[in-house]
Amino acid sequence: MKKTNVENKSIGLIDKTTIELESYLSKHLEEIIIEVFEDKIKNKKQIKLPFGNINFLTNYHESKIEVDKMVEKIGRICKGKDFLQFLALFRKLPFFIYFSIKKLFERRVDPKILVNTFEQATFFGTNAILNYSNNQMNLESIKLRYNFTPSSQDLRDAIKVMIFSIFTRHDQFYMNSMARLSCVNRVVAGQLMDIYNERLHKSKTKLSNVKDEGDSIILPAFFPEPLNSPKRSIVLENDNANRFELWIRNYFPGMKHSGYFLEKFQFLSNKDFEKKMGLSFEKWWKIWITINRILKQNLWIFLPITSVKSLNLVRLSALADKFDDYSDNCLGGGEISSFLNVCHQFAKQKYKHSPPSLKDCETFFNKLCFDAIHFDNSFIEQPFLFYKVGPNHFFWDYLRHGNLLNGISRKVKRTESGKKFEDLVKKKLFIGVKGIEKIESNFIIKNKERKKNWEIDLMMMRDNIVFIIETKHNFKSIGYHLGNDGAVSDRIQKKESELKKQDENLKKYQQQIYNYWKESSPIGAICILCTFEVEFISSFEMKYWLLNGKIPRICTLDELLNFFQKADLEQLLSHPNLIKFG
Numbered sequence: 001m002k003k004t005n006v007e008n009k010s011i012g013l014i015d016k017t018t019i020e021l022e023s024y025l026s027k028h029l030e031e032i033i034i035e036v037f038e039d040k041i042k043n044k045k046q047i048k049l050p051f052g053n054i055n056f057l058t059n060y061h062e063s064k065i066e067v068d069k070m071v072e073k074i075g076r077i078c079k080g081k082d083f084l085q086f087l088a089l090f091r092k093l094p095f096f097i098y099f100s101i102k103k104l105f106e107r108r109v110d111p112k113i114l115v116n117t118f119e120q121a122t123f124f125g126t127n128a129i130l131n132y133s134n135n136q137m138n139l140e141s142i143k144l145r146y147n148f149t150p151s152s153q154d155l156r157d158a159i160k161v162m163i164f165s166i167f168t169r170h171d172q173f174y175m176n177s178m179a180r181l182s183c184v185n186r187v188v189a190g191q192l193m194d195i196y197n198e199r200l201h202k203s204k205t206k207l208s209n210v211k212d213e214g215d216s217i218i219l220p221a222f223f224p225e226p227l228n229s230p231k232r233s234i235v236l237e238n239d240n241a242n243r244f245e246l247w248i249r250n251y252f253p254g255m256k257h258s259g260y261f262l263e264k265f266q267f268l269s270n271k272d273f274e275k276k277m278g279l280s281f282e283k284w285w286k287i288w289i290t291i292n293r294i295l296k297q298n299l300w301i302f303l304p305i306t307s308v309k310s311l312n313l314v315r316l317s318a319l320a321d322k323f324d325d326y327s328d329n330c331l332g333g334g335e336i337s338s339f340l341n342v343c344h345q346f347a348k349q350k351y352k353h354s355p356p357s358l359k360d361c362e363t364f365f366n367k368l369c370f371d372a373i374h375f376d377n378s379f380i381e382q383p384f385l386f387y388k389v390g391p392n393h394f395f396w397d398y399l400r401h402g403n404l405l406n407g408i409s410r411k412v413k414r415t416e417s418g419k420k421f422e423d424l425v426k427k428k429l430f431i432g433v434k435g436i437e438k439i440e441s442n443f444i445i446k447n448k449e450r451k452k453n454w455e456i457d458l459m460m461m462r463d464n465i466v467f468i469i470e471t472k473h474n475f476k477s478i479g480y481h482l483g484n485d486g487a488v489s490d491r492i493q494k495k496e497s498e499l500k501k502q503d504e505n506l507k508k509y510q511q512q513i514y515n516y517w518k519e520s521s522p523i524g525a526i527c528i529l530c531t532f533e534v535e536f537i538s539s540f541e542m543k544y545w546l547l548n549g550k551i552p553r554i555c556t557l558d559e560l561l562n563f564f565q566k567a568d569l570e571q572l573l574s575h576p577n578l579i580k581f582g
Helices: 016-042 060-078 083-091 094-104 111-132 142-146 152-178 189-203 258-264 271-277 281-297 305-309 313-329 336-350 358-367 404-411 417-432 485-508 510-520 557-566 569-574
Strands: 002-006 009-011 216-222 233-237 243-247 251-257 331-335 386-390 393-397 439-446 452-462 465-472 524-531 545-547 554-556
Touching (some): 016 083, 016 094, 016 152, 083 142, 083 152, 233 313, 331 336, 336 393, 417 465, 465 485, 524 569
Antiparallel strands (some): 002 009, 002 243, 216 251, 331 393
């Protein structure tokens, strides 16, 4: 909601749909939440409400049945709903429901887990609406999504879909935790899961709101500030005293420099990407940067204050509109033809010597449109951004920016991902770790018959300790993320086995390692697994850790860099898996 005053007269856009929604919520929201939560509240075990602690008496398969039932309920509610209107209602809800749940169950809610659950639930519910609702493809103006009067039943159903989505994602997190129990001592399971969750939280992309001219990807952050926080109120004003007061609801835009993602996903530059996406990765990336530039120029938060001040009322109102959309539901959109033309013009300005063509922009758009035929609505990481809602109209889902490249990565063959990840690790270590003279790649140890016995991905020495680093670029399976019992335990055991194999090789071939580094007086050597994703560590046994309870030997690149930058390497001399020379 926003307003502007010119000569003390109130003018501007009135969002009739939100007014109806807020009126209904003020009367019925807590009643609906309690109704949906009723069975859970009556359950003396209270296994679902705490949004955190695990009850080890809970049966995994009972939880699985419960999740399946909730998914069925969501499908039944969404079936036959008008896609456009129901999605618009649903995406306005997280803020309202978040604070109501926090208020009703204040003592039993872990804020970090609750925020994460809401982010995931919004994806999950959106996927369900895409999958089950009725998209009539008849929208003639994008602003009509704010100009309808929802029925009481639709309002109630949208709230229920959000709450059931929260339950579903929370319970899948819960199942994921329970699936680890076969691999862990239950006495310390809670502590190990807390450490894992904290490591996951730290691995999330850190966003910035710094105004710069660099190529950036615009990413949303859920906005859990208290209702009375002054941070929720923003004033947008020009030199003519045209003034808009904006109130931030659900999301706030941030950005991350595109180089971060380009390094991380460079492995997508292959023939299968071009086959699946219709463009070379180079062309696709240029258009991806271009549409983020378009979005960035339409979000006043990223513009210099002087530029905003000099805007006329029409342009100021348009910026207020865009920001309000972003904050309210993280959905944009408009006319397809106009968007493609703007995209092409922006690309020509930026890439003067080899710009993507208009046809390239059309291909980019079409390949990133929702496709119901090839859609698994159970998983949040999807390879699309856009939803067609009319012959020449579309929704642009800004919420999907952060997971887009992960979604595409699951669609495309990753033939060279291992080698490119290894190169990235080598580059980052060489730049980010002091005291390294060289890093050996693909060091091969052969037997007497000159056959390869062991190939070491990366090997380097720091403070007279040789570090043998095996790089692993493997995505966790969809089954893992959904909490499937076997997928979780298999992943944990596989990573532990890979580390064990490295340790066995080091013990067996320690003399060859010493011989290679002997002129530098090495004291000993230790193996590390550097992984693309954060991996769960199933024990506090020191053999799994570099710094016990903080940085494991199966660690991400960021964790490895952090270890080298902050750790006292002398502590490693007493490590049970360090092989001492001499």
